[in-house]
Amino acid sequence: MSSILLSPPHIPQVQIPEKLVLQIASVITLEINRAFVILREIASGKDLKQFLSVIAGLWVVSILGKWYNFLTLVYIAVVLLFTLPVFYEKYDDQVDAVAEKALIEIKKQYAVFDAKVMSKIPRGQLKDKKF
Structure with missing residues (x-):
């Protein structure tokens, strides 16, 4: 279409603000650290009922993974x-x-x-x- 009109197309410049990216990275870092704390508590075996339920859940997921x-x-x-x-x-x-x-x-x-x-x-x- 630009060859017909003989003018180059105007493509707008897209920029993501650095502050927004840093805020998103901070939130993601906090959530990952929170997940690591939960995983460490489960793996330590202090709450046996939760530990066994996680093992059972992973066992069910592994069986489903074999089937599908x-x-x-x-x-x-x-x-x-x-x-x-x-x-x-x-x-x-x-x-x-x-x-x-x-x-x-x-x-x-x-x-x-x-x-x-x-x-x-x-x-x-x-x-x-x-x-």
Whole structure:
């Protein structure tokens, strides 16, 4: 089109302000550091229930990763993100009742697991460390 009009096209100059970039980098750095703190707390094993739930979640993700490729998992996640809120709004009473029953059953199973397995693991005495 410029060859027809014999004038060079005007392309505007685009600049991102340095202050904005530094603010975004600062926010991202804070969030990454917060995630590292959470990961360190989980990996330390202080909260055993959270530690075991993370292990179980990673185990489920690894099984799903064996069955499906990445794009299929992304597609399933997107479909679920769009359909589950609508499903919950429509059937919230029934979903809450089933979730409450499932939570009670999970707590029973965890109590049995704690009594049979976790209580038999020897634990060392904790010594108070002076810093």
